[in-house]
Amino acid sequence: MDRSSCIAAAGFTALGAYLVVSGGGFPAGAGGLPGAGFFPQTIGALMVLLALGLLFKARERSGTTGFAFVNAAQTAASAGMLLIYLALWGTGFFPLRTALFLTLFLKFLGQRWRSAAGVSLVLTAVVTAVFQYGLNVSLE
Amino acid sequence: MGSELLTGLTAVLDWEVLGFLTFGVTLGAIFGALPGLTATMGVAVLTPLTFWISAEQGLAMLLGIYCGAIPAGGIPAILINVPGTPASIATSWDGYAMARKGQAGLALGINALMSTVGQLTSILFLALLAFPIAGFALKFGPAEYFGLALFGISLMAGISRDQVLKGLLAGTLGLALALVGLDPMTAYPRYTFGMSEFLDGISFVPVMIGLFGLAEALVQISERHSIRELPAGVLGRILPCLNEWKKMLPSMMSGAGLGTIVGAIPAAGGDIGSVIAWEQARRISPGKEEFGKGSLRGLAASCAACNGAIGGAMTTMLTLGIPGDAVSAILIGALLIHGIQPGPLLFQNNQAFVFSIVFLLVFASLLIMLIGLLGARPLAGILRIPSPWLWAGIVLFGTVGAYALNNAVVDVWVMFAAGIAGFLFRKARIPLGPLVLGLILGPMMEANLRRALIIGRGDWIGILTRPILLFFLTAAVLLPVLPLIRSKLFMRKE
Numbered sequence: 001m002d003r004s005s006c007i008a009a010a011g012f013t014a015l016g017a018y019l020v021v022s023g024g025g026f027p028a029g030a031g032g033l034p035g036a037g038f039f040p041q042t043i044g045a046l047m048v049l050l051a052l053g054l055l056f057k058a059r060e061r062s063g064t065t066g067f068a069f070v071n072a073a074q075t076a077a078s079a080g081m082l083l084i085y086l087a088l089w090g091t092g093f094f095p096l097r098t099a100l101f102l103t104l105f106l107k108f109l110g111q112r113w114r115s116a117a118g119v120s121l122v123l124t125a126v127v128t129a130v131f132q133y134g135l136n137v138s139l140e
Numbered sequence: 141m142g143s144e145l146l147t148g149l150t151a152v153l154d155w156e157v158l159g160f161l162t163f164g165v166t167l168g169a170i171f172g173a174l175p176g177l178t179a180t181m182g183v184a185v186l187t188p189l190t191f192w193i194s195a196e197q198g199l200a201m202l203l204g205i206y207c208g209a210i211p212a213g214g215i216p217a218i219l220i221n222v223p224g225t226p227a228s229i230a231t232s233w234d235g236y237a238m239a240r241k242g243q244a245g246l247a248l249g250i251n252a253l254m255s256t257v258g259q260l261t262s263i264l265f266l267a268l269l270a271f272p273i274a275g276f277a278l279k280f281g282p283a284e285y286f287g288l289a290l291f292g293i294s295l296m297a298g299i300s301r302d303q304v305l306k307g308l309l310a311g312t313l314g315l316a317l318a319l320v321g322l323d324p325m326t327a328y329p330r331y332t333f334g335m336s337e338f339l340d341g342i343s344f345v346p347v348m349i350g351l352f353g354l355a356e357a358l359v360q361i362s363e364r365h366s367i368r369e370l371p372a373g374v375l376g377r378i379l380p381c382l383n384e385w386k387k388m389l390p391s392m393m394s395g396a397g398l399g400t401i402v403g404a405i406p407a408a409g410g411d412i413g414s415v416i417a418w419e420q421a422r423r424i425s426p427g428k429e430e431f432g433k434g435s436l437r438g439l440a441a442s443c444a445a446c447n448g449a450i451g452g453a454m455t456t457m458l459t460l461g462i463p464g465d466a467v468s469a470i471l472i473g474a475l476l477i478h479g480i481q482p483g484p485l486l487f488q489n490n491q492a493f494v495f496s497i498v499f500l501l502v503f504a505s506l507l508i509m510l511i512g513l514l515g516a517r518p519l520a521g522i523l524r525i526p527s528p529w530l531w532a533g534i535v536l537f538g539t540v541g542a543y544a545l546n547n548a549v550v551d552v553w554v555m556f557a558a559g560i561a562g563f564l565f566r567k568a569r570i571p572l573g574p575l576v577l578g579l580i581l582g583p584m585m586e587a588n589l590r591r592a593l594i595i596g597r598g599d600w601i602g603i604l605t606r607p608i609l610l611f612f613l614t615a616a617v618l619l620p621v622l623p624l625i626r627s628k629l630f631m632r633k634e
Contacts, residue, residue, distance in 0.1 A: 008309070022331075050312065127537065135544065137547065
């Protein structure tokens with residue numbers, strides 16, 4: 001059984017079913033002309049059908065395979081750090097927040113403190129110069 | 141047409157446009173030369189910057205990245221046997237073998253020269269055939285456009301090799317994402333969850349940055365690539381001699397031609413084109429046993445083909461509004477930012493702009509030849525940059541770029557969500573191409589079908605039996621189904 005395909009199929013089935021149900025709530029068409037709900041329902045039904053096909057095929061497969069996560073903890077932590085950085089977006093002083101995030105990000109990926117801090121400062125300076133001063137984008 | 145041609149050339153001969161083109165080609169060369177950074181990623185991450193400059197300048201930069209990254213992808217393929225972009229997979233087969241024989245310089249030189257030959261051949265194809273194709277496409281009505289969009293998505297899923305079902309599912313997910321926003325005919329809000337930011341739909345560029353920038357960085361962190369071992373010693377001579385040119389000529393021509401044709405097929409890019417061209421060159425050339433062991437002919441065919449795909453993909457994108465590959469999908473998004481809709485009407489209403497694109501491609505291909513020949517050594521040197529520095533740069537530029545498009549935090553979250561989804565999809569071996577195509581073609585599909593039904597007063601049979609639409613529908617159904625039937629038949633035989 002291919003576990004990753006089974007999980008994907010389950011996700012697509014749920015999303016497809018949601019589209020079919022929610023599409024029913026949109027205005028219906030008239031006189032042979034489809035309404036706002038026609039495409040969501042068609043796409044949803046097609047998605048469910050294909051997902052069931054994938055599920056059937058995944059169960060047929062001999063042996064057990066799944067997601068190949070080699071460095072799962074490090075990847076999750078990197079995504080988590082970015083999540084925190086984004087959650088703090090707009091809370092003030094962009095250069096400091098960004099430099100701090102990048103230093104921790106690089107340190108976590110095995111760089112030495114000095115090189116992590118150096119690269120972070122350069123990247124932050126370039127992005128601030130390009131976007132804030134060059135293109136007048138307010139990053140605060 | 142003559143005055144339009146002159147206007148197009150004049151627009152390109154502006155020093156600012158040429159400056160952006162040079163910047164783009166140089167940046168593209170760096171992106172291509174670094175394994176893990178692809179042309180798609182470069183174009184996706186840099187697209188937000190084009191918002192502040194003119195369409196010509198923005199396109200000059202993005203086309204420069206595109207034309208620069210594909211040839212430069214051959215540099216790590218030759219030096220360390222790691223293709224810089226997927227298009228240079230076949231380049232590594234003979235290029236790396238040449239480097240191991242002490243001919244790294246010659247392989248890099250052939251890569252630069254053949255890339256330019258491939259690009260110029262495909263640009264000629266674009267210049268000669270784009271206008272007749274666009275002229276034919278002008279006959280299309282809404283029903284035919286619906287069929288074309290459906291065919292494009294189906295084709296992309298169909299060439300997802302053994303992942304046809306997953307490709308189709310990714311395509312339907314793209315179509316589902318395209319539903320977000322106001323209904324194209326009645327302006328009824330769908331899936332906006334009460335957020336006014338979603339009334340215009342999901343922004344295309346943040347999705348692309350997430351799928352091809354953040355997701356790629358996460359994949360590389362998860363797989364912890366650490367390939368930065370450069371071969372010791374000098375590169376040697378770079379230019380091929382006359383005899384070597386003679387040897388390579390047939391493979392070069394067949395490679396450039398095949399690459400262009402394959403590139404013009406929606407969704408089939410340089411990676412497929414170069415493998416097909418390499419195999420074709422092996423079949424027709426004397427000395428088949430040399431292929432894969434440092435054959436000049438094999439290297440010439442693969443380099444010319446992966447670059448020939450650029451002009452082919454641009455022809456499909458400009459004439460039909462259907463992306464030829466992932467980069468041209470993002471280029472459509474970039475053009476839309478400037479209010480330019482690729483498709484046959486572009487050839488009727490803005491011929492000068494089309495000529496500008498042709499000239500930009502010509503200048504970009506000549507520039508990359510110069511960079512490839514003169515800058516082979518420094519470009520080889522940038523392979524020493526540690527991977528985490530690149531990942532940090534991609535994450536930061538991607539995040540700020542997504543935000544800067546509309547000064548909207550919601551776009552940053554869309555980019556993040558697309559990045560996580562893209563990472564999980566890559567791990568589950570779900571192709572991302574059909575998703576992007578679904579997102580781009582979804583609104584075109586829905587609006588055109590419903591428009592056709594309004595024109596035909598709800599007569600479904602009358603619309604679905606129009607010859608061109610019927611052809612597209614049949615092809616759209618058969619393309620993903622045929623490989624499945626074939627694999628079932630083979631399984632039975634075994």
